[in-house]
Amino acid sequence: AAAALFFFGWQAARLMTVCVATCLAAEWLCRRLMRRENSLGDLSALVTGLLLAFNLPPALPSWMAAAGSLFAIAIAKQVFGGLGYNPFNPALAGRAFLLISFTGPMTTWSASLIDATSTATPLGMVKEAFKAGAPAPFAMNGGLTLDFLLGNMNGCIGETSALALLIGALYLLYRRVISWHTPVAFLGTAALYAAVLHAVNPAASMPVHFHLLTGGLVLGACFMATDMVTTPTTPRGRLIFGVGCGLLTMVLRTVKSGAYPEGVSFAILIMNAFSPLINRATRNHVFGAAEAAKREPRR
Structure with missing residues (x-):
């Protein structure tokens, strides 16, 4: 805030x-x-x-x-x-x-x-450029990376400063309000996807740190995908949830025909729908408990 x-x-x-x-x-x-x-x-x-x-x-x-x-x-x-x-x-x-x-x-x-300049967000500028078959509208030099880290760019009011968001996330981790599983899986999957894409075709994709520092990725991974009600409750489930969010986010970001440059919100909402299934698949099963329950006489 x-x-x-x-x-x-x-x-x-x-x-x-x-x-x-x-x-x-x-x-x-x-x-x-x-x-x-x-x-x-x-x-x-x-x-x-x-x-x-x-x-x-x-x-x-x-x-x-x-x-x-x-x-x-x-x-x-x-x-x-x-x-x-x-x-x-x-x-x-x-x-x-x-x-x-x-x-x-x-x-x-x-x-x-x-920054007194009114322009599109970095993600929007990049997506429009790649959609038109043009090269990236800017290079990720040290100064621009620092701007993106601090939050000196256009975007939603709470998503621009990755540094402030990470500090807030670390505080929540320290207070055990959230667990590390979903944010690490979310950001790690997005980073891996971006790294592979950039290695395969660097002329038509942006580097890893661009994707991590722009848009709502950090906000979504640390503050939205960690909601206790709508996300899995088991550690393994949270890892699966984070991987799914990261993968869907990057697919939505990099599909050139997509209507929106950002995919974090829709990715998390889609994975919210799978949370009950993930919980059921990853819950701990006690060996023999089901059979014992069948044999227990009804009262």
């Missing part, structure tokens, strides 16, 4: 305020209409609002941000029964809803406070 405010100023503050306020209001209203216990105290709606805001471009109109927040809470969460029952990450579902419904505003980028 601090990095978003530093790079995008009042625009970031506006989006975070609108998303959090709408999510809290929607949570309260939905629970009231369903005659269920007030769940504002678990702060999950606040987290959803912040994460959704982090996935929005700075110039997005406030009413669109509110619409995405309402969808995230009312449709992606409360319709399924609330926290613990939603199969899909609410913040990413809200972003996907906005991206499909308002593609133009969701892919229009205004300048940050540091």
Whole structure:
């Protein structure tokens, strides 16, 4: 949040305020209409609002941000029964809803406070260049790599600074809020895919560090794909989930005919659908337990 405010100023503050306020209001209203216990105290709606805001471009109109927040809470969460029952990450579902419904505003980028130039995101520029058969629009030199690491580029308000995101992820790991399995598998798979692609055809692909530092890869791997409700619960399951997310993300990023330059959100949502199956396939089985259960007399 601090990095978003530093790079995008009042625009970031506006989006975070609108998303959090709408999510809290929607949570309260939905629970009231369903005659269920007030769940504002678990702060999950606040987290959803912040994460959704982090996935929005700075110039997005406030009413669109509110619409995405309402969808995230009312449709992606409360319709399924609330926290613990939603199969899909609410913040990413809200972003996907906005991206499909308002593609133009969701892919229009205004300048940050540091760089006054309004251009497409690095991923968007590269994808358009490769789609037209042109070479990469820029080279990944040391200065540009540092800019991307710090966050001095266009993008969603919470995804640009890989350094700030990694610091936050390390803190969550230290506090044992998240485990290392999904982020490492996610980022590792994406890096391996990018390395192979770049080795095979360097003229039509970008190097590994470009993919790791741009777009929502770090944000998605460390803060979205680690959601305890919509992701596998076993260590092996989390590794499988991360590998699937990384692979799908890179496929969506590198398909030249794709409509969107980024694939993190859709990759995680697709893998959310497979989480129950992954849990079932990777859960620990006690040898002989099934047979013993069959033989146990019914009471």
